[in-house]
Amino acid sequence: xxxxxxxxxxxxxxxxxxxxxxxxxxxxxxxxxxxxxxxxxxxxxxxxxxxxxxxxxxxxxxxxxxxxxxxxxxxxxxxxxxxxxxxxxxxxxxxxxxxxxxxxxxxxxxxxxxxxxxxxxxxxxxxxxxxxxxxxxxxxxxxxxxxxxxxxxxxxxxxxxxxxxxxxxxxxxxxxxxxxxxxxxxxxxxxxxxxxxxxxxxxxxxxxxxxxxxxxxxxxxxxxxxxxxxxxxxxxxxxxxxxxxxxxxxxxxxxxxxxxxxxxxxxxxxxxxxxxxxxxxxxxxxxxxxxxxxxxxxx
Numbered sequence: 001x002x003x004x005x006x007x008x009x010x011x012x013x014x015x016x017x018x019x020x021x022x023x024x025x026x027x028x029x030x031x032x033x034x035x036x037x038x039x040x041x042x043x044x045x046x047x048x049x050x051x052x053x054x055x056x057x058x059x060x061x062x063x064x065x066x067x068x069x070x071x072x073x074x075x076x077x078x079x080x081x082x083x084x085x086x087x088x089x090x091x092x093x094x095x096x097x098x099x100x101x102x103x104x105x106x107x108x109x110x111x112x113x114x115x116x117x118x119x120x121x122x123x124x125x126x127x128x129x130x131x132x133x134x135x136x137x138x139x140x141x142x143x144x145x146x147x148x149x150x151x152x153x154x155x156x157x158x159x160x161x162x163x164x165x166x167x168x169x170x171x172x173x174x175x176x177x178x179x180x181x182x183x184x185x186x187x188x189x190x191x192x193x194x195x196x197x198x199x200x201x202x203x204x205x206x207x208x209x210x211x212x213x214x215x216x217x218x219x220x221x222x223x224x225x226x227x228x229x230x231x232x233x234x235x236x237x238x239x240x241x242x243x244x245x246x247x248x249x250x251x252x253x254x255x256x257x258x259x260x261x262x263x264x265x266x267x268x269x270x271x272x273x274x275x276x277x278x279x280x281x282x283x284x285x286x287x288x289x290x291x292x293x294x295x296x297x298x299x
Contacts, residue, residue, distance in 0.1 A: 007062035040210035082156035092136035
């Protein structure tokens with residue numbers, strides 16, 4: 001869908017100082033029909049990457065290729081892209097309905113389609129009750145909802161969302177994630193940045209991770225987690241005489257004993273538990289969350 005080819009972006013903040021490098025030879029690919037999480041600490045280059053993709057700013061060097069499924073020229077490409085910025089600004093004296101109508105009209109969408117799509121997504125995202133209220137009276141979460149609806153009005157093939165889950169309560173985040181899953185099932189591609197890593201792990205198939213403008217990882221979420229998995233196992237077993245397995249560390253957990261052991265000790269442990277008739281409630285490999293991995297990387 002989109003290919004970044006060694007994209008570099010420098011910003012000159014002062015005539016006498018060396019330019020600041022926001023993106024450093026960034027290369028990755030957005031595959032069609034995926035939800036792709038865009039991760040990195042504040043200042044890592046995520047918003048710069050998105051603005052470059054949307055041609056709001058030009059790269060210092062490198063290029064971005066747009067697949068022909070989006071269009072043959074810039075006009076066609078950006079007609080097929082929906083965008084929700086991190087800090088959207090809307091005219092405060094417009095109502096939600098007027099905003100959606102305006103967005104639809106500047107995209108040359110038929111009135112009947114504007115009406116049906118506005119109703120469909122505003123109901124799904126629980127903002128239909130406020131469509132005739134002026135935007136100056138919307139909360140941050142309500143503005144996020146109406147902004148998401150406005151990005152969907154033209155039925156885009158690619159959605160670019162910059163921190164779409166920020167400012168939403170748990171129910172709002174669930175509604176957004178449900179909408180994203182529905183859109184991908186319809187064949188759309190979603191590229192979104194977020195600091196809420198549990199949500200990224202839940203909905204994303206792929207992730208792109210930046211650190212100080214450089215690519216740290218691009219690929220499948222499950223593969224990343226699998227590659228970072230430990231060689232340790234956690235066994236949850238029924239309570240036993242503390243002296244029986246005193247050479248293994250254990251902790252109490254929900255009325256059971258949890259034992260953490262290395263993989264090469266697993267068979268010995270299973271034999272000892274069986275020989276002492278100790279029931280095993282659960283056994284699993286220690287697997288880090290995406291948040292654990294990001295913390296280890298130190299972004």
